[in-house]
Amino acid sequence: MIMNDLAGSRLTLDRGLQALLDTVAQDPTGPLTVGIAGPGGHGKTTLLAELERVHRQAGVSVRTTAPQPGEPVEDDTLVLVDDAHLLDDARVGVLLRLVGTRRHRLVVAHRPWPRSAALSELVDALRRDGQAVLLTPFTREQTAEYLAARPELGRGNDLVDFVHTQSAGVPRDVERLTRGLAGAEARTGTLVNPPRSVILEFGSDLDVEPAPVRRLLLAVAAGGALPVSMLGALLGTDPAGVDEVIATTRAAGLLGADGRLAPIVRRAVTTLSPTTDRTAVWRRLTESQLARGGAVLPLVRSLLAVGALCLCRAPAPVDAPVLR
Known part of the structure; x- marks a missing residue:
């Protein structure tokens, strides 16, 4: 899984995503066909932003919207599409044709639902011709790794247990709760409830x-x-x-x-x-x-x-x- 830290400069990755980013960093112009699935708050947008950053830094042209039917897309342009589950069938069809040409580099992120017949066909094509990435909640170890970047909060097991239990490991909620605890007044005793500021963010x-x-x-x-x-x-x-x-x-x-x-x-x-x-x-x-x-x-x-x-x-x- 992946999620920005509070300063927006650190990523918490599992091995699969780290391998993907390492491959892209080593060869930013190499073949790239990826489907990213995950519920809201699990890091799809963050992962796309990191892929965009790496490619732009390497001088690669990046497009961050799905093309309209009939709109040309250069072969050397990386197409990054977020929230593909919200696209109409016509634009999903364009993405499917881009995959079918095997000339274009394409990363498509979507929620697991809603899933139209057209999107299901696109997801299958991305998996068949490239790779599928499924974003899941943080493990307790990943939550601990995330919190380690905020040493002012402490490193005790009670903090890790509190954040991980309260958030169920959802990266968005781990981030919110960590930020809220960092901004709260100095605490004493055992953590019981999240800060009200964190609740309001929902x-x-x-x-x-x-x-x-x-x-x-x-x-x-x-x-x-x-x-x-x-x-x-x-x-x-x-x-x-x-x-x-x-x-x-x-x-x-x-x-x-x-x-x-x-x-x-x-x-x-x-x-x-x-x-x-x-x-x-x-x-x-x-x-x-x-x-x-x-x-x-x-x-x-x-x-x-x-x-x-x-x-x-x-x-x-x-x-x-x-x-x-």
């Missing part, structure tokens, strides 16, 4: 998500098991629609592959969501649980833990898988 992430995603996040933040039938009633959709909302939320880097929210995301969701939205979602969950004859007490305990039924209490840490 506001823009939540604001751009569609209403079904925000409702899903509030439901997951309540804790407890959430059957597809209950989520379908909450989201007003069928099981396939529930799967799509879950995939979208995961692709945004807000929901883990295990169906959990990282503690820092859970706190942001419960803190920053409008009160009316929180109340509506959590009341609907309670009503759905009653209607299906399920036990209400575990859900009520979860709602109490995140402040749904008593706003004076702070969100508790995530303690159970939630989607099944």
Whole structure:
């Protein structure tokens, strides 16, 4: 995985990405066909920026937008495309034709969802003719390596455990939390909660998500098991629609592959969501649980833990898988 440090000058890489950058640095004009997949906040844009920097420094022409249909692209130009999952089929088709010529150097980054048929064909072509890179969360060791660049924060295991647990290793959130801790007043004792300034940074992430995603996040933040039938009633959709909302939320880097929210995301969701939205979602969950004859007490305990039924209490840490 890859992510800028706070000063924007250091990268934290796994061996595969380090090998890719080493190869590019040794031969900036050599063959290069790469597909980069990863949820939001996992470092796609940072990796593209580093590839752009290396190539421009070597005097290579770089293009950072997908060409329009019919628009010529010089063979010696490196084409870097971010957020390819947002492109229409026509521009994806242009990229697919560039791969097919085997004359162009191309790096395409995208989220795992949404995945149109055209994008799937492009991803397959990039993998077949070059290499596929999958960006995943930091391991604890990578989080420790990232924190080592900020010696003023200390090097204790408690700091590493706090940052890694709160962020679930998502590079964007490791960066945010590290920056927030570095800017906070001198701390004493054990770290318990992230600085409020860090929580507020999630506001823009939540604001751009569609209403079904925000409702899903509030439901997951309540804790407890959430059957597809209950989520379908909450989201007003069928099981396939529930799967799509879950995939979208995961692709945004807000929901883990295990169906959990990282503690820092859970706190942001419960803190920053409008009160009316929180109340509506959590009341609907309670009503759905009653209607299906399920036990209400575990859900009520979860709602109490995140402040749904008593706003004076702070969100508790995530303690159970939630989607099944």
